[in-house]
Amino acid sequence: MGRTLAxxxxxxxxxxxxxxxxxxxxxxxxxxIHEVTSPQAFDGLREAGRPVRxxxxxxxxxxxxxxxxxxxxxxxxxxxxxxVDTLRRNAAEFGVRxxxxxxxDQGIVHVVGPQTGLTQPGMTIVCGDxxxxxxxxxxxxxxxxxxxxxxxxxxxxxxxxxxxxxxxITVDGELPEGTTSKDIILAVIAKIGTxxxxxxxxxxxxxxxxxxxxxxxxxVCNMSIEAGARAGMIAPDEKTFAYIKDxxxxxxxxxxxxxxxxxxxxxxxxxxxxxxxxxxxAADLEPFVTWGTNPGQGVPLSGSVPDPAQMTDEGERAxxxxxxxxxxxxxxxxxxxxxxxxxxxxxCTNGRIEDLRVAAEVLKGRKVADGVRLMVVPGSVRVRLQAxxxxxDKVFLExxxxxxxxxxxxxxxxxxxxxxxxxxxxxxxxxxxxxxxGKGGRTHLVSVPVAAATAVRxxxxxxxxxxxxxxxxxx
Amino acid sequence: MALEPFTTHxxxxxxxxxxxxDTDQIIPAVYLKRVTKTGFEDGLFAAWRNxxxxxxxxxxxxxxxxxxxxxxFGTGSSREHAVWALKDYGFRVVLSSRFxxxxxxxxxxxxxxxxxxxxxxIEQLWKLLDNDPGATITVDLAEKTATCGTAVFTFQVDDxxxxxxxxxxxxIGLTLRHEAEIDAFEAAxxxxxxxxxxxxx
Numbered sequence: 299m300g301r302t303l304a305x306x307x308x309x310x311x312x313x314x315x316x317x318x319x320x321x322x323x324x325x326x327x328x329x330x331i332h333e334v335t336s337p338q339a340f341d342g343l344r345e346a347g348r349p350v351r352x353x354x355x356x357x358x359x360x361x362x363x364x365x366x367x368x369x370x371x372x373x374x375x376x377x378x379x380x381x382v383d384t385l386r387r388n389a390a391e392f393g394v395r396x397x398x399x400x401x402x403d404q405g406i407v408h409v410v411g412p413q414t415g416l417t418q419p420g421m422t423i424v425c426g427d428x429x430x431x432x433x434x435x436x437x438x439x440x441x442x443x444x445x446x447x448x449x450x451x452x453x454x455x456x457x458x459x460x461x462x463x464x465x466x467i468t469v470d471g472e473l474p475e476g477t478t479s480k481d482i483i484l485a486v487i488a489k490i491g492t493x494x495x496x497x498x499x500x501x502x503x504x505x506x507x508x509x510x511x512x513x514x515x516x517x518v519c520n521m522s523i524e525a526g527a528r529a530g531m532i533a534p535d536e537k538t539f540a541y542i543k544d545x546x547x548x549x550x551x552x553x554x555x556x557x558x559x560x561x562x563x564x565x566x567x568x569x570x571x572x573x574x575x576x577x578x579x580a581a582d583l584e585p586f587v588t589w590g591t592n593p594g595q596g597v598p599l600s601g602s603v604p605d606p607a608q609m610t611d612e613g614e615r616a617x618x619x620x621x622x623x624x625x626x627x628x629x630x631x632x633x634x635x636x637x638x639x640x641x642x643x644x645x646c647t648n649g650r651i652e653d654l655r656v657a658a659e660v661l662k663g664r665k666v667a668d669g670v671r672l673m674v675v676p677g678s679v680r681v682r683l684q685a686x687x688x689x690x691d692k693v694f695l696e697x698x699x700x701x702x703x704x705x706x707x708x709x710x711x712x713x714x715x716x717x718x719x720x721x722x723x724x725x726x727x728x729x730x731x732x733x734x735x736g737k738g739g740r741t742h743l744v745s746v747p748v749a750a751a752t753a754v755r756x757x758x759x760x761x762x763x764x765x766x767x768x769x770x771x772x773x
Numbered sequence: 774m775a776l777e778p779f780t781t782h783x784x785x786x787x788x789x790x791x792x793x794x795d796t797d798q799i800i801p802a803v804y805l806k807r808v809t810k811t812g813f814e815d816g817l818f819a820a821w822r823n824x825x826x827x828x829x830x831x832x833x834x835x836x837x838x839x840x841x842x843x844x845x846f847g848t849g850s851s852r853e854h855a856v857w858a859l860k861d862y863g864f865r866v867v868l869s870s871r872f873x874x875x876x877x878x879x880x881x882x883x884x885x886x887x888x889x890x891x892x893x894x895i896e897q898l899w900k901l902l903d904n905d906p907g908a909t910i911t912v913d914l915a916e917k918t919a920t921c922g923t924a925v926f927t928f929q930v931d932d933x934x935x936x937x938x939x940x941x942x943x944x945i946g947l948t949l950r951h952e953a954e955i956d957a958f959e960a961a962x963x964x965x966x967x968x969x970x971x972x973x974x
Contacts, residue, residue, distance in 0.1 A: 416967050443878075458947070729795075
């Protein structure tokens, strides 16, 4: 019987097959590290007197804790500074390469991997970060792990893992104008729920997925974890190969040919069987926004805040009531009438160069609404430099936005970029949990064009809602 | 590092009547800046603990060690700090009808038992704990049972995790028994696979 893409990558990395009921031991091709989930793992190595087995398959970057302004000054928060310093000391002691603040390759760990060419099809990639699923857009099996597993991979370059189930998410047809890959994944999560993917590796397939650029595919795979999935994958194709070619870590010469020949095999066989299948019609999608406090609580932008009283499931109703109370929203309010205080464009979900181009296209010649704060945060230093070369920074600044340094920024309340209590944000990030963007902060997850248009109108909006006279020429 | 073997545990049951308790709720990111592995109890459910009516602020449940939670417990971020915070507070067991995969994995590594049971049974336990606040639950890992008063419930945990918990085994030590197989696998890896070192010029 044929195999799925995920099964092929799995099989190619089995060091040791587990007996019945035991996990397989899987080899890990690339281990990404950042400052938050690694200090205790390095401590564990030290206590046991173990080295890092493969420093040459390990890379560290600083992203979660760091400020995105004044990066030439010492980190003001002493606890954050200690954590970053600890990563630097551990990297030096164990011989791990690190991209520190100020390094041209510094950035969010999931932006750095693809842009340096370290992320390639058919690899196993792990990181102590749940959004490691991002790298699956290249046909890699990539997933988040906890700190104990970080220590395990550092010590052994392997992980004992029970096999995953597989789920096909087929997105047929063509995406309507104004909708993006973010709307695809938000719709998928709303459909299968935050627990729908538990135990599964999702494979996104179908015409609408094939039509996406590599960077848009990264957005889809990034949020697989928000559906509870261990990983999300997309079979590599010519777009994938073209994106990797000539990246610093791409194979060169004869190695390139050998690699591509191998990568072409990384497709689900026609006679392979998935454990579950979900089909979505792209033509039915429209810009999608969340109203609640988990990523499954979303509706089309044209919709309204749902009424918990209409929900038949008791648990769902109680959760919705809690969410509305936290979010300060009334059932029945049209989503387009919800005003925001802050718009955040960035994160490992939507902080790549294509995202910034889309945002600039909407903001060009327009101004941010009075009383709204727009933060634009590139996912990496290289994205920042590329954007500046294209003049995108000027567009953001002229519109009245902030143009900041690279990092996780307002995606999570860990660095100085946070919402105040009761503040409401339209955010291109991935989680609308209570307090995620700062204690008491309220988050609406949106796509990049919706974020940019919301900054201009001051309420949740799509570019189609903006005054036609102000629209930039689309030639 | 070897763990303390887990066989049975008896402690106060704490009803947490919420679904989708993500790891940002279990411990907010601001508490993740520490570089130690202990002392996270103050961050556990930090936002909710400001609310005097929150279950852990009620005297009967303050010393709880068996958390009985709604479905989809531990979703979101991979932070193992969520498990450390639960353990540091004193929890040894979490029961839920559905756990997020990464959370369940992290629990197993740290000797926190994540037992899965039906939502009907969870609701029965909630009722028992509401009617008798401070009641204890006895969890028997060998039998995979949770007993509250005279009511006995069964829970699921995969056999491998159960064995490791009961033996208190360290994963890295187990894996390093197979070092020769890791060496052999590495020797056969294709040469074109990327490496982070040496630094490219």
